[in-house]
Every structure is written in C-alpha cells, then in structure tokens.
Amino acid sequence: MRKWFSVILGLLLIFGCGFGFVQYMKSYQLDVTTMETVKPVRLIQAGELITSDMLKIVSIPTVQHMDNAITEQQKIEGKRAIVPIGETEEFLSWKIGEDTLYPTADETYIGFKVDIVGAVNNMVRRGDKVEVWVEYTEPKLLDESGNIIDPDLLALTNDVAIKTLAGMKKIYNELLIPDLTVAYVKDQEGKEIIDLIPTNNLGIPLSSWQRDQENMERYRQNASAQPAYITFIISESDYAKFAEGQKEGVIKLGLPGNSESIGTIIPSESTKAEDVKN
Structure with a gap:
C-alpha cells in the first residue's frame, strides 16, 4: 500500500512541477512577446480633435508594434488627426499633429x-x-x-x-x-458637419478590422x-x-x-x- 502511495505522490509531484513550469513559460513568453500600446476606440476622422474617450490601452504582439508609434496616452490627447486612423491602427507620429485650427497673429x-x-x-x-x-x-x-x-x-x-x-x-x-x-x-x-458612424444594418457583429474596412469604404459618404x-x-x-x-x-x-x-x-x-x- 505504501508503495502505491509513494508512486501516486511522486506522479502528483511530477505533474505539479510540469504544470507549474508550463504556466511559468507561458507567462514569461507573454511578458516578452507582448506590449501595451494605444489604439482608437473607433475610426477617428481626419481633422478630429482627439480626446481621452477616443483612446484605449491594448496589448499587442511586440512584433506588430511600429517603431514610430506613440504608446503614451497623454502624448496623443489634444492632438488632431491628420489622416483617418482606424481601430486596428496604432497612433503613428506622422498621423497626428498639434491643434492649429486657430488664427495666428497675421x-x-x-x-x-x-x-x-x-x-x-x-x-x-x-x-x-x-x-x-x-x-x-x-x-x-x-x-x-x-x-x-x-x-x-x-x-x-x-x-x-x-x-x-x-x-x-x-x-x-x-x-x-x-x-x-x-x-x-x-x-x-450653424451645426458642424461631421461624419456619422455607420451602423451594420444586418445586425451582425463586426470585428475591429471589418469595421475599419466598412468605415473606410464609406469615408466621407455619411455626412450629418x-x-x-x-x-x-x-x-x-x-x-x-x-x-x-x-x-x-x-x-x-x-x-x-x-x-x-x-x-x-x-x-x-x-x-x-x-x-x-x-
């Protein structure tokens, strides 16, 4: 009886160590291969002022991160989009600029x-x-x-x-x-002309990529x-x-x-x- 007890205990220890090692490796791999970055909650149109409610922090594979992408939310808030920025995109430095829609001295x-x-x-x-x-x-x-x-x-x-x-x-x-x-x-x-966010008439849930595709196809075709x-x-x-x-x-x-x-x-x-x- 003791013999079987020792065998079972040994197997449990081996299984526990193996399971723990696998979990550790997965956690290590996740830490090494992913990172946090900033993406839009929805498609941001060119010329829009970017506010905090338009931004979200997401984790992405490190290999997908663009070198010139901005990963700090405070550096994006208050800027204006120079080009349309989709849900699946990072905020590249050339896609946003200062809010310059105010006259200078001349x-x-x-x-x-x-x-x-x-x-x-x-x-x-x-x-x-x-x-x-x-x-x-x-x-x-x-x-x-x-x-x-x-x-x-x-x-x-x-x-x-x-x-x-x-x-x-x-x-x-x-x-x-x-x-x-x-x-x-x-x-x-006297109301500002904006682009309305298109809705899916079929009621079928769309992925971020599919929404970006649909929004770009309707770019500036859905004015308010x-x-x-x-x-x-x-x-x-x-x-x-x-x-x-x-x-x-x-x-x-x-x-x-x-x-x-x-x-x-x-x-x-x-x-x-x-x-x-x-």
Whole structure:
C-alpha cells in the first residue's frame, strides 16, 4: 500500500512541477512577446480633435508594434488627426499633429456661403487643407514671358502688338492658394458637419478590422447634414488673392489627391450685383 502511495505522490509531484513550469513559460513568453500600446476606440476622422474617450490601452504582439508609434496616452490627447486612423491602427507620429485650427497673429477667420457641390460634394471637413482655384470668366492672356497682356492691345495693329500676340497664351484657370486651412463647415442651423458612424444594418457583429474596412469604404459618404457655410483661416495676402479671384471668375475648392474633388464657392449678393453692373 505504501508503495502505491509513494508512486501516486511522486506522479502528483511530477505533474505539479510540469504544470507549474508550463504556466511559468507561458507567462514569461507573454511578458516578452507582448506590449501595451494605444489604439482608437473607433475610426477617428481626419481633422478630429482627439480626446481621452477616443483612446484605449491594448496589448499587442511586440512584433506588430511600429517603431514610430506613440504608446503614451497623454502624448496623443489634444492632438488632431491628420489622416483617418482606424481601430486596428496604432497612433503613428506622422498621423497626428498639434491643434492649429486657430488664427495666428497675421491670420483671421473669413466665412463664405457654400453648398453641397461647393464643399466638394460634401467631402470638406474641419481641419482639411484645400486648394483654391479660380475659373476665369474671360481667359487671362499671357505673353511668352508670362506677363499679362492688356486686352486693349488686341485692338492695335502695330508691329509690337503683332509680335506680342504671336506668342500669346490663354489661361482658363489658375491655382490661387495651394494650402488653405478649413476652420469650420456648418449647416444652415450653424451645426458642424461631421461624419456619422455607420451602423451594420444586418445586425451582425463586426470585428475591429471589418469595421475599419466598412468605415473606410464609406469615408466621407455619411455626412450629418448639408453644408451652408464654410470658414477659412486665411492671411491678408491670401484673402487678397481670393477676393481678386472672385472678381475675375468663379472660385473652386479642391481636395488634394483627388482630381475630381472640385467644388464652387457661392458668390455673395454684392458680388453678383457688381458683376451685373460690369
């Protein structure tokens, strides 16, 4: 009886040691191969101000960690997203920036009326950098050196006029401001236009990866309302270009990276009246 008792006790000791060793190795492996990092609770749109309720601490395999990812939550709060950041992504340093949606000493807020087409088919949002183009009512005439030709010169027939007109080039549109900051895009009631978080109509639970895929496919296709007003952070010199462009033609807005994303600023009533007089 003692013999069997000793055998059973020995087996239990061996099993216990083996089990303990396995658990220790698993714990060691977990400590070595995983780490804590910060990820979004949901898709963060470009231009959004990042707050604490948008962030969560998660454990990931160390091999999945990006070298330039920020792992300290306090270094992310208060920043603005430069590009969309999905649930499965870490906060890479180049994807976020300082909250700069306030005028500096030489800038100011200037607002305009805008419609759904003017806001690039309702794709422009707070924090975007847009291109400002002018589509001239009458083509601008340039000589070979790029200087503007006086339209009155067309009525002359002397040798100088003929030589100038020989190298004439017509410009139908022109980029006025390449990088203008959008401070606000609001609806008729003065509410900020935002992107609504899409819901799964089928009621099927989605993984973080699937939600990111679905959200990116619907990127800026689910606006909260139709735009009525747009406000820029603009310098005096850029506003002078903007105002001159309104006098000479139609102002167009573009979102860089998409050649089809072009919208039109609605002329003010005073501008329309002056155009009629002219």
